[in-house]
Amino acid sequence: MPKSLFQKVWDAHTVRKLANGQTQLLIGTHLIHEVTSPQAFGMMRDLGLKVLMPHRTFATVDHIVPTDQFAEPYSDPLAQTMMEELRKNCAATGITFFDRASGKQGIVHIVGPEQGITQPGTTIACGDSHTSTHGAFGAIAFGIGTSQVRDVLATQTMALGALKVRRINVTGKLHPGVYAKDVILHIIRTLGVNGGTGFAYEYAGEVLDRFTMEERMTVCNMSIEGGARVGYVNPDETTFAYLKGRPYAPKAAAWYAAVANWKSFASDAGCHYDDVVNINASEIAPTVTWGINPAQGISINELIPDATKTEVADEKASIDEALAYMKLKPGAPIKGTKIDVAFMGSCTNGRLSDFQEVAKYLKGKRVAPGVKAIAVPGSQGVGVLCASLGIDQVFRDAGFEWREAGCSMCLAMNPDKLIGDQLCASSSNRNFKGRQGSPTGRTLLMSPLMVAAAAVTGAVADAREVFAVNN
Amino acid sequence: MSLAKITSVTGRGVPVTGNDIDTDRIIPARFMKCVTFDGLGEFLFYDVRKNADGSDKPHPLNEARFKGGTILLSGANFGCGSSREHAPQAIQKYGFKAIIAEGYAEIFFGNSTTLGIPCMTAAREDIAKIAAAVEADPKLEITVDVGAQQVRFGGQSVPATIRESGRDALINGRWDAIGELMEGLPAVKATATTLPYLAA
Ligand code: SF4
Secondary structure, X not given: OOOOHHHHHHHHHEEEEOOOOXXXXXXXXXXXXXXXXXXXXXXXXXXXXXXXXXXHEEEEOOOOOOOOOOOOOOOOHHHHHHHHHHHHHHHHHOOEEEOHHHOOOEOHHHHHHHOOOOOOOOEEEEXXXXXXXXXXXXXXXXXXXXXXXXXXXXXXXXXXXXXXXXXXXXXXXXXXXXXXXXXXXXXXXXXXXXXXXXXXXXXXXXXHHHOOHHHHHHHHHHHHHHOOOEEEOOOOHHHHHHHOOOOOOOOHHHHHHHHHHHHOOOOOOOOOOOEEEEEEHHHOOOEEEOOOOOOOEEEOOOEOOOHHHOOOHHHHHHHXXXXXXXOOOOOOEOOOOEOOEEEEOHHHHOOHHHHXXXXXXXXXXXXXXXXXXXXXXXXXHHHHHHHHOOHHHHHHHHOOEEOOOOOHHHOOOOOOOOOOOOEEEEOOXXXXXXXXXXXXXXXEEOOHHHHHHHHHHOEOOOHHHHOOOOO | OOOOOOOEEXXXXXXXXXOOOEHHHHOOHHHHOOOOOOOXXXXXXXXXXXXXXXXXXXXXXXXXXXXXXXXEEOOOOEOEOOOOOHHHHHHHHHOOOEEEEOOEOHHHHXXXXXXXXXXXXXXHHHHHHHHHHHHHOOOOOEEEEOOOXXXXXOOEEEEOEOOHHXXXXXXXXXXXXXXXXXXXXXXXXXXXXXXXXXXX
């Protein structure tokens, strides 16, 4: 019987059925970071448990690292404690830690793929909801809570119920100036912020086929923002070409065996999907959020919703709540909304191609007066590549601050925070109330080039006009 | 490890209305700078509960009449956003023992179940009925019957469901899977040998 990739990976990693009907699922690769692991190590110590497969566990530090300070101790003693706790736990258990001194540190969802740890046909777990990013490689990757981090450390498994699979076909061709970020914002807007509950999203169609791995990662990254626990793309030649030669990718003869094995995991033609959604790429425009969840988005030329125009009580309430927080005018164009901060980075859009694409257009432009603009590479690796191509200099020349790798202002657990009710054009993935470090701070999610357009004009703008994008 | 069988929870209710209440709102990220979960309770809903100067904003958790409530009432898609277990930990450490809402984000539901917090799903009208009864009499005793999938209060009862795996885990005292997962270790090792990337 033809099977989906999800089904194949699930079956291959099923250990046994548990008494409550869930499955004990083997997790081949476990990624950990400083925020959600210390409590898990604490629980392990309390229960007297050992790490079962330290060689299948990889750690990095990303959320709390300052991006303007490299030397320790950090000015925030709590951040320093978390850093040391992770270092100590990894050393004591034999887990590989991509510490900052290794040159391999970065956001966990950027480091895994970059190192070739993220591979097709595997299961991956990490105590972080954007673990869905790794699905871009045809892996089934789960964001988990800390008790489950403990479960995976101790048993390399976790208890899970199976998911349904929704195939999302994005067909046709994207217009110039429309990016992977717009595709996923459009999908979330179309299917709703909890439309994916109970589903794994399989992204497919010509647009995904043509996408690079980095673009696929941007799409899979935000699956969780649509309520889907995992998102994936079937592995193909693009996937294999990306992985070849990476530090943890199989080498020599093992490479060919691995590729053959990886291919076998792709969804079979004619397999069953619980749902199929078709999206026409030509209908997608540069998209910007106006509200307090990622589904509250509109295309750059649309007007901010007006609660008085809807009869649905729920919709009214959510528009009112969002606009009261966002301090935006109902029915006004989103275009032209003044911004205070521009943030370029995160596990959604903090990869080489994101900076490269922006740098193409940013040359010779200047950040508008009064706008604070920061660019934060997703990993030290991305930082080094950008430097070698002179991209960091383009950003600096334009008036961006160029920082050290980390999560930074995506959730502001480090010193990079919004102040008061500043409005931030952000290439990250969440616009929740208070997300960027100030309880009244406001976030507009958009593609990197749209962030750059907002930075140089000082207001939400159509990047296609600002940068004369037409190829 | 023997765990309590959570067949029902009885206590007073606290209505925290709204849909899509995300985990950043339940526990803002800056309070996650910690290496244990101890003390998270006091930061529950912090930014919607407190002004910048630490004074109170209007919020049910700040109302004297709702103090001591153990059953949280809310809307649709509760706990969406991040996978942070800090969210259900903060809810539990604050003193809540059960949640009744229209629906939950997937990861939040799993995290809560693992902590022994029943996340019951009820229809909007029914939650409104419970909330109205609580508003009228905050001391009203509410019973969340996990086994029977029912909420009883002031002589009324409404259905409140929970998916079977969660219900089974709670009422049979296996909501924390670690014991059972450990028992499977020999089978784990056997499965690992069938996967090339793990066998290598
Ligand atoms: S960049 Fe943002 S979303 Fe990604 S892992 Fe870091 S905090 Fe989470």
